[in-house]
Amino acid sequence: MNKIFKYISNKSGDNTYYLKSLNYVDEVDLNLYCSLDKVFSVQEIYSLLGDENWRSHLVAYTFALAKGAKEGLSEFKATLTRGSFVSPQLVVAIAMLGERESSKFLLSMLKNPTVSHKSKGAIIAALPYCSVSKASLEEDALDLSEFSMGHSIAEQHLKFWSRRAYSPKQ
Secondary structure, three states: OHHHHHHHHHHHOOOOHHHHHHHOHHHOOHHHHHOHHHHOOHHHHHHHHHOOOHHHHHHHHHHHHHHOEHHHHHHHHHHHHHOOOOHHHHHHHHHHHHHHHHHHHHHHHHHOOOOOHHHHHHHHHHHHHHOOOOOOOOOOOOOHHHHHHHHHHHHHHHHHHHHOOOOOEO
């Protein structure tokens, strides 16, 4: 992990550059992330998703969508299932990389009582990208602040990647 973060820091001149992918994704140099697989193996990059640190998840997310690389879809699903501070970004990756094939997984996550309300908000925002037009939540008490935050973050990221004419590599 440290090698990848050090590479991003050296190329960008900023030790916290990777954090732009949280809320300022349109300020991210996608070419920098696209160059990661010229220095590191794709497997090494996706192994970041096995880390407990959400910062690692954010780097893998930005790489995957910048490259349109579908290889990491199962790792994104596993990380979302475990939980992550950046769950809205993980949902976006799953929806955009998996498209229709991700709809069943995301719908099942809506019914999972251990999934955060922030994640569920992100899932609702992402389902139309998976060609899903109807979904239901079976919550007794939904934390609307968390749900709204997840929905808003996912919507912002979905719009960004859609504007970039995102098209995953087959």
